Amino acid sequence: MTDAAHLLIDDARARRNVTVLVLAQALLGAQLAMIFVVGGLAGTGLASNVCFATMPISLIVLGSMISASPMSSFMQRFGRRAGFILGTAAGATGAGISGYGLYLASFPIFLLGSFITGIYMSSQGFFRFAAADTASDAFRPKAISYVLAGGLASAIIGPQLVKVTSEALVIPFLGTYLAVMAINGLGALLFVFLDIPKPPVPAEDAPRGRSRLELLKTPRIAVAVICATVSYALMNLVMTSTPLAVVGCGFEAANAADIVTGHVLAMYAPSFFTGHLIARFGVEKIVGTGIAILAAAGAVALSGVELEHFFVALILLGLGWNFGFIGATTMLAGAHAPHERGRMQGLNDLIVFGGVTMASLSSGGLMNCSGGTPEAGWAAVNLAMTPFLTLAGGALIWLALRPKDA
Secondary structure, three states, rough: OHHHHHHHHHHHHHHHHHHHHHHHHHHOHHHHHHHHHHHHHHHHHHHOHHHOOOOHHHHHHHHHHHHHHHHHHHHHHHHHHHHHHHHHHHEEEHHHHHHHHHOOHHHHHHHHHHHHHHHHHHHHOHHHHHHHHOOOOOOHHHHHHHHHHHHHHHHHHHHHHHHHOOOOOOOOHHHHHHHHHHHHHHHHHHHHHOOOOOOOOOOOOOOOOOOHHHHHHHHHHHHHHHHHHHHHHHHHHHHHHHHHHHHHOOOHHHHHHHHHHHHHHHHOOHHHHHHHHHHHHHHHHHHHHOOOOOOOOHHHHOOOOOOHHHHHHHHHHHHHHHHHHHHHHHHHHOOOHHHOOOOHHHHHHHHHHHHHHHHHOOOHHHHHHOOOHHHHHHHHHHHHOOOHHHHHHHHHHHHOOOOOOO
């Protein structure tokens, strides 16, 4: 069989898997949009101190960070399908416990449910890597961006479900968490159609690959991890505070939901062409463009607190995340060998979601406990982006200036 025939077969399987993963991203991904809209608002009602209002979202990200490496190892041993089904089970369980916490008005139980939800978030993070598993080098960036494009539907489904469910029951937001349980039950069925072979058990004399430290010392991998972490962490830092800022500046929760919808649309809509842009202009230029757009989002947010400022800033924030995160993921996927996949992908998501956890934990404190007014808190959140954007931009410039043979 010719190499071209092998390539055709590989990408036929890859396209089928991408279709399944796009649908999973659209349906299952809606739950994160839902929880990120209501989590801080529910936390405000349950927490004894408003500085801890965003703690539920922080616990989701912390759960994702802690479970990233174990989830990657689980998938390396048992396959992607088993890992993704495990993730949906965690999503349903976390939503059920969070709903029970709302019923009891117990902040600790609500936080426990949020932490378990983080296991689902971790599994969803591997959708993008699963898209690359059976793809050719040429199709890989497109496969990754198509799967993330599935979030376009979740951007519409999630916030709109919040509008329908948040006040559907006597206890605010309880209906939202019940809807999340149903979403996980339906979404688990999609993975029956996933066709990604389990990784073969390595032979005794098979190459073990580089250690985690050696991988991180690889310049291209190091820069990819830095840019992915900065893109995701800063997006989370600002988005977590957005509903609190919008409501604190005198607008309605429905306005916050619409702004989050616009933000998530901007996160995922460009994914239909991000892969093509990477193939045409190179991954480093696309990542650099993403970092620049994130800086522009902060500048707009600092220029005012009218609804149009929130909308434009959050749309730019989503677009910057898209270019920065998809680009960094593509850079990473091509920088390690297949037998290093489980080790490197788990390590990457551990670092990325560690950064996101710190951003999420900082967000509530910056928003509610800086300057005494919502406007001052919102300014503090956006000013906090500056050093990390400088780090990511500097890392990209350093990589570009290195000799090509290095």
